C-alpha cells in the first residue's frame with residue numbers, strides 16, 4: 001500500500017506530503033493519536049515515499065517532485081489535503097524492502113523485554129546507525145513505535161539526537177500516549193495528529209471495504225472500535241466483544257477462577273466492561289434500544305439493567321474504570337477479579353452478596 005491507501009487521515013497525510021513538496025521535512029516528527037487510527041501505517045508509507053526509487057526522481061535533489069504548484073499557499077487557511085503526486089510507487093525494491101522491514105536505511109524500534117521498554121542501548125545503536133550516510137535511499141529514517149515507553153534515562157540519552165539529528169535523517173516517534181513523553185522530547189518534534197473517524201464516515205468505509213457487511217454490522221463495528229479503523233478491520237473485534245460478555249456474566253455469577261483464560265487480557269476486559277455498562281446505563285435511562293452500541297444484544301442488556309438502579313450502574317462503571325487504572329501496578333489477577341465480581345453483584349442487584 002501507499003499513502004493514498006491510508007484511510008481517514010487526510011489532514012495528517014496532507015501535512016506530510018506538503019512538507020515533502022516544500023522540501024521542508026522536519027527532522028523529528030511525533031505521530032500522535034489513539035491506538036489503531038493508522039499512525040504506524042502512515043509512518044511506514046511516509047518512509048516508503050521518502051526513499052522510493054527509481055521509478056520517481058529523487059524527492060529532494062534538484063528540486064521537489066510536483067513543486068509548489070500543488071501546495072496551498074502558506075497563508076491558505078484550508079486544512080492540508082492529500083497530494084496524490086507525492087507518494088510511493090509501492091513496487092520498487094526500496095518500497096518492498098521497507099514493507100518487509102529490510103531496508104538498510106530504515107529502522108524500526110519498539111519496546112522490548114520484560115519491562116516492555118525502549119532500552120537505552122537500543123537507542124544508542126540507533127543513534128550510531130543514523131550517523132552514517134544513507135546506503136541506498138535518500139534518507140535514513142527511524143520509526144520508534146510506542147515512543148512513550150522510553151524511560152527517563154533513554155529519553156535523556158536521545159535528546160541531543162532529536163535536537164540536531166545527523167543530516168539526511170528523519171526520526172518519527174509514534175505514540176498513542178504522547179502525554180507520557182517528556183516535554184523536552186515533545187518540544188523537539190513536529191506533532192502530526194491522527195484522529196478517530198466519525199461513526200458514519202467509518203461505517204461507510206467499512207461497507208466499501210467489505211461488501212458483505214450489512215448496515216447494522218458496519219455501524220456496530222464503527223461504534224465498538226471508537227472510530228479506529230485498524231480496530232474495526234480486525235476480524236476478532238466481534239469475537240472479543242462476545243468473549244468479554246461471557247466473562248461479565250461469569251463475574252456476575254460469582255467468579256471462582258484463577259484468572260481469565262479466554263484469550264482476553266484483564267486490561268482488555270476492563271475496557272470492554274465500559275462498553276457493556278454504557279449500554280446498560282443508556283437502556284436504563286432512556287429505554288431506547290436504538291441508542292445501544294450492541295443493539296444485537298438488547299435482550300441481555302435489558303436483563304442487566306432491570307435489576308439495578310441507574311445510579312448504581314454509573315457508580316459501577318466508575319469503580320471499574322478506577323480499577324482499570326490501578327492495573328498498571330500489577331494487581332493480583334485473581335483477587336482483582338474476585339473484588340470486581342463482588343462489586344458487580346452488589347451494584348447490579350444481586351443483593352444476596354451482602355448477606356453472606
Ligand SMILES: [Zn+2]
Nearest residue numbers: 052089092095
Ligand atoms: Zn517505490
